Amino acid sequence: MSVLTQALRAALDSRTDLLATLHAQGTDCYRLFHGSQEGAGGLTLDRYGPQLLVQSFHQPVDRDTLLGLHAEVQQRLGLPLHLVYNDRSGGNSRIDRHDKVYSAEPAALEDMIGHEWGLDYRVRGRHAGQDPLLFLDLREARGWVKDHAKGKSVLNLFAYTCGVGLSAVAGGASEVCNLDFAEGNLAVGRENGLLNPRLPEMSFVQSDYFPAIRQLAGLPISQRRGQKLPSYPRLAQRQFDLVLLDPPAWAKSAFGTVDLLRDYQSLLKPAILATADDGVLICCNNLAKVAFDDWRDQVLRCAEKAGRPVRQWSRLGPGADFPSADGQPPLKIMVLHF
Template sequence: MSALNQALRAAFERRQALIAELHGQGTDCYRLFHGSQEGAPGLTVDRYGPQLLVQSFHQPLERDALLELFAACQAFLGSELLAVYNDRSQPNSRIDRTDPVCQPTPEALADLVGHEWGLNYRVRARHPGQDPLLFLDLRNARGWVRRHSAGRSVLNLFAYTCGVGLCAAAGGARRVVNLDFAEGNLAVGRENGALNPALPEMHFIQSDYFPAIRQLAGLPVAHRRGQRLPSYPRLAAEQFDLVFLDPPAWARSAFGTVDLLRDYQSLLKPALLATAAGGTLVCCNNLARVELDDWREQVLRCAAKNGRPVREVEVLAPAADFPSFDGRPPLKTLILHL
């Protein structure tokens, strides 16, 4: 038995109870193998409903190893899934679309539907972006939002495909606003809404984070001397009962730089001010280099400095299919009760 096959079997054994629990909750989207922690760095295996998605980030898998992996997953789950392999070992994690190892079937690349917490989500193995349309490690956070949204106004920042917003709508939120700079991301969010027609309609704002959140927070949009800023939607100041902040590790635009390592405060301050008194701000940091204790201290200090002291703070662990045996998961989530 190969080393990879042994690692897969150990991972499956750890997940047996969890997957039974997830299926009982109406969830068929989860990670089957988290290679960085389970014996094969740079390799992930995810289920998205009827699809099995294997991704390699350091080096391509050989065909025999890939077929053996597909067979092992199918046998463990007891179902025939549509298999897709995305090699992302090229620069900037770009997917090798030439499929030199294993060509997926047209059915595997079609628009599919996966499920989480009983909700329907659009699934595409390949699309103009690089990442899957649903980040699985955020499942526990989406579940928390669903349980705590009843009657509240919810602002979903860096919304991506609006999974958090969808959970807020399912949880009975009275108003849900999804904000993202990419229209393609929000288009998938609209698809997710259409796949759940019984839910209330969500709202969508396509905008760079910085001008949008500063307007909502009642702050001026910063202008750099001698530089003309791109156009952006004009928004009225508004505070929300529940704000969800899940920025990427790094991004730059004409309005500012997202840098989770060096400058989380520039993201956090306006999000705090856009959170209503007595409200809740859920903030995430997915940078592995950031230590939870250091980041939590930074966040609490920023909140106090801006006149929004935190009454209570909770730490929300990632989903159990994303093990971190050293207790230092890359994704860190704080729930701030203001």
């Protein structure tokens, strides 16, 4: 038995109780092997409903190894899964879609449906973007929102495919607004809404983060000298009962730069001001190089300077399918009560 097979079996053994719990909750999207913590850095195995997504980030795996991993997972779960393999170890992995190791069956690349917390989600093993359509490590935050959204107005910032928004309407939110710059992301969010027709409709705003959140917060939109800003949707100043802020690590536009390492405050301050009195802001930072304690102190100082000191805070972590030996997973989540 190979070392990798042993590592996978150990990972699956450790998840026995977790998977039983997730299945009982109506969830079939989760991480089966978290290589950086379970013996094979740069390798992940994720289940998205009826498919198994294997991704390599440091070096490709050979075909026999890949098929062996697939067989091991199918045997353990007791059901067939469509296999998709994305080798993302090359510098041009976003563009180069040639399958040098394994070509997925056409059926494996079709649109499918996965489930989380009893909700239906569009899943695609491969699409025009680099990342999966549902970030699995944010599952606990989506569950928290579902449990605490009843009767609340919810603003989902950097909404991606609107999983948090869907969780909010499922939890009885009075209003849900999903905001994202990419229309392709929001299109999947609309699909997710249609896949759950029993739920109320959500609203969607396609906009750069900075002009949108600064309008909501009642702050001016800065303009660089000599440069004309692109057009953007006009929004009225207002606050929401529950706000989710989950930005990417880095992005740049004509309106500003998203930089979780050097300037988290420029993202956080307007989000705080767009949160209602006695409201809740859930903020995230996915940079592994940022220590939780340092980030927490930064967040609390920013709230104090904005005149909205945090009354109470708590920490949410990824689920047990994202183990962390030192208790410091890359994704850090704080729930701030004002």
